[in-house]
Amino acid sequence: MADELVHREVDNGVATITLDSPHNRNALSAQLRGELLGALDDSTADDSTRLIVLDHTGPVFCAGMDLKESRSESAENQGINEVPRLVERIWNSPKPVVAKLAGPARAGGLGLVSAADIAVAAEEATFAFSEVRIGVVPAVISVTVLPLLRARQAHELFLTGETFDARRAVDIGLLNSAVPADRLETEVARYSEMLAKGAPNALAATKEMLRTSRPEGLETDFANMLELSAHHFASEEAAEGMRAFAEKRAPSWAQWSE
């Protein structure tokens, strides 16, 4: 049996869910997606869990979709359809979710971050909505990322795919705070202690109230965005983008720019 890529540990009411696939920078492979869904469901069902911390091993929080795996899968089944479920589980969790980033997040990884209630990163962490550079579209993640960003920032970051630092991520509302790496634990503990002071039912109801900014839920948006995302994942451009990524070279878009 393959090693587990996601671990869940409960201590004093805090469920820590750890992404543990450092060799591919915690990319969202089929195995990791399945285990993460399971860990989120278990945390929701577990009465002793009051708060969820999304943590990771290795230098990177999450590099987005597993590009090597997606590349080898059939056009109809590139796993993208499971990303909305992950984002939704975090967004709909009745328990507060804190994302703890000791390192970078990219693309789909930022989908997870954007759905969390609190996101804290080490100052050295970097971020990018790098989808267009792979030939895909940040469609699914836009459902929870766009409400956080101002339009000017969204256009710039989504269209350039440029990397930005943690200070900018705080400025644009993607993170709550960025601290020196050696203070990350303390900063997450500070938020956890504040959240633990809230009554569980009041916290769940407040989360539900915050979600009423989307009274119809995320389902409709996800359905439309999934179609867009899946269409581009199956495109020739994406095939070139993923091939180039695996071959560690810049992609060539010449064929599509005439």
Ligand SMILES: CC(C)(COP(=O)([O-])OP(=O)([O-])OC[C@H]1O[C@@H](n2cnc3c(N)ncnc32)[C@H](O)[C@@H]1OP(=O)([O-])[O-])[C@@H](O)C(=O)NCCC(=O)NCCSC(=O)C[C@@](C)(O)CC(=O)[O-]
């Ligand atoms: C994350 C950093 C900055 C770390 O940068 P680094 O720490 O320097 O690591 P690295 O780039 O040397 O990578 C280490 C290993 O991880 C692998 N790796 C790394 N990322 C992936 C990945 N995604 N999929 C599969 N494998 C990956 C990479 O191929 C390499 O494997 P090795 O050569 O050692 O065998 C860098 O690795 C990087 O830029 N990765 C690519 C990030 C990216 O472009 N992701 C796009 C994903 S598309 C997506 O998520 C679509 C979605 C969901 O948003 C669509 C929607 O919203 O609709």
